[in-house]
Amino acid sequence: MYTPVDKRNDITIDEARNRIAESMSKLTLGTEKVNVDNSDHRIIAEDVTATHDLPTFRRSGYDGFALLSSDLTSFPVQLKVVGNIPAGANFDRPLVSGEAVRIMTGGYVPDGADLVVMLETTKMLDDDTLEISERQKRDNITQIGSFFKQGDVLLSKDTEINPGGISLLSAFDIHEITVYKKPRIGIITTGSELLHPGEDIVNGKIFNSNGPLIKALCTENGADVFGYTQIKDDPELLRQAVKDLQGKCDVIITNGGVSVGDYDIIADLAKSADELLFNKIQMRPGSVTTAFVDKGIIYFGLSGNPGACFTGFYLYVEYALRVLQKQKSRCIECQGTLNEEYTKTNMYDRILRGQYHIDSDHIEVGRVGGDQSDNLNNLQRATCFFEIPRGDSVTPAGSVLRTWLLPFK
Numbered sequence: 001m002y003t004p005v006d007k008r009n010d011i012t013i014d015e016a017r018n019r020i021a022e023s024m025s026k027l028t029l030g031t032e033k034v035n036v037d038n039s040d041h042r043i044i045a046e047d048v049t050a051t052h053d054l055p056t057f058r059r060s061g062y063d064g065f066a067l068l069s070s071d072l073t074s075f076p077v078q079l080k081v082v083g084n085i086p087a088g089a090n091f092d093r094p095l096v097s098g099e100a101v102r103i104m105t106g107g108y109v110p111d112g113a114d115l116v117v118m119l120e121t122t123k124m125l126d127d128d129t130l131e132i133s134e135r136q137k138r139d140n141i142t143q144i145g146s147f148f149k150q151g152d153v154l155l156s157k158d159t160e161i162n163p164g165g166i167s168l169l170s171a172f173d174i175h176e177i178t179v180y181k182k183p184r185i186g187i188i189t190t191g192s193e194l195l196h197p198g199e200d201i202v203n204g205k206i207f208n209s210n211g212p213l214i215k216a217l218c219t220e221n222g223a224d225v226f227g228y229t230q231i232k233d234d235p236e237l238l239r240q241a242v243k244d245l246q247g248k249c250d251v252i253i254t255n256g257g258v259s260v261g262d263y264d265i266i267a268d269l270a271k272s273a274d275e276l277l278f279n280k281i282q283m284r285p286g287s288v289t290t291a292f293v294d295k296g297i298i299y300f301g302l303s304g305n306p307g308a309c310f311t312g313f314y315l316y317v318e319y320a321l322r323v324l325q326k327q328k329s330r331c332i333e334c335q336g337t338l339n340e341e342y343t344k345t346n347m348y349d350r351i352l353r354g355q356y357h358i359d360s361d362h363i364e365v366g367r368v369g370g371d372q373s374d375n376l377n378n379l380q381r382a383t384c385f386f387e388i389p390r391g392d393s394v395t396p397a398g399s400v401l402r403t404w405l406l407p408f409k
């Protein structure tokens with residue numbers, strides 16, 4: 001029997017994101033220790049401080065000679081070369097007036113010496129006599145603690161570590177750091193039309209392309225996919241799939257079944273949840289994207305249509321995962337200039353999958369592939385979204401539009 005459609009309360013993209021941010025900020029991720037070598041893109045859970053000054057010794061910035069600046073009063077001046085200090089070597093006595101040592105970049109500047117003269121501005125008169133003819137402008141010495149003093153914060157809590165940070169920690173011989181655990185995600189794809197990999201194609205059935213899309217996007221965004229399942233449009237199977245994930249996941253992402261059809265089982269689950277965040281957004285595609293909280297887990301119900309699923313992930317799930325990890329979205333919001341007229345109109349803002357080019361003074365955006373929400377021919381190629389404002393007028397070329405540059409593209 002036909003069931004009347006619920007009236008949904010539609011909200012803007014920004015309002016939906018605000019509701020997500022508020023809910024995500026109530027979740028906390030545990031912490032764990034990881035090896036620094038494996039910490040790229042992990043989020044540091046406590047300040048990491050310098051265990052010692054850096055540099056730990058006065059270091060030569062150039063290949064040349066270390067000497068006492070007080071010896072350079074008149075020119076030319078001759079000094080006796082009393083040793084050689086390659087990088088890594090020690091020099092066990094203070095240098096005294098009239099002496100110089102050959103030194104390499106990174107070499108230990110001996111006590112007493114307060115100046116390194118670059119090799120290019122020196123002359124050897126014989127095997128151990130050095131002549132300097134010019135006044136020196138800089139001492140060319142990197143002083144102890146000039147980069148970091150012991151106790152300085154190297155990387156502060158909630159920083160996303162990158163290879164630069166890994167190198168910094170390695171410079172202090174720090175091998176292990178405390179990071180937040182990765183968000184644990186469960187993915188449930190729904191649809192009686194979905195084939196399993198390797199099955200024969202038959203009328204009405206399709207391969208599941210959104211499941212692998214969501215899985216890859218979660219992984220790319222620093223989450224651990226704990227569960228992944230594909231079920232038919234059956235509320236009992238959904239209940240079982242949710243039960244299997246409860247207690248193991250921070251976030252459950254479902255796909256399909258959020259619209260108003262007879263088999264939209266996620267829409268029904270959302271209705272009985274502890275808190276509905278939204279189930280209608282003033283955008284296309286993905287207007288039925290849904291989010292709710294139930295038993296401490298945050299659910300995102302992404303649309304089944306591939307274009308809508310893709311768009312919904314970046315605008316809401318990526319954003320949520322980043323908020324959960326105390327980071328800003330990696331989708332860079334900016335203004336893009338439309339490269340050609342767009343004639344379709346809609347009652348909701350339309351988020352088009354596009355490509356961008358950075359010109360000298362602006363970012364140009366244009367469509368790529370089809371704009372229908374069931375068309376997946378541009379998911380690989382899309383590098384940005386841009387927003388065609390709602391209304392009934394054509395959007396002319398040159399319009400300046402809200403744009404999001406997509407990460408890892």
Ligand SMILES: Nc1nc2c(c(=O)[nH]1)N[C@H]1C(S)=C(S)[C@@H](COP(=O)(O)OP(=O)(O)OC[C@H]3O[C@@H](n4cnc5c(N)ncnc54)[C@H](O)[C@@H]3O)O[C@H]1N2
Pocket residue numbers: 189190191193194206207208209210211255256257258259260261264285286287288302303304305306308373374
């Ligand atoms: N009467 C109405 N019908 C529809 C409305 C509406 O407002 N009133 N909204 C339309 C819009 S817009 C969208 S988007 C879809 C959203 O539907 P659901 O999110 O509930 O998704 P399904 O109905 O389950 O599937 C839609 C479409 O996507 C395909 N699909 C599903 N899962 C996958 C997958 N894992 N991989 C690839 N493709 C998938 C599915 O076969 C359908 O073709 O509802 C419209 N209808």
Ligand code: MOO
Pocket residue numbers: 283284285286287288303305307308373374
């Ligand atoms: O919400 Mo649907 O994806 O617009 O076609």
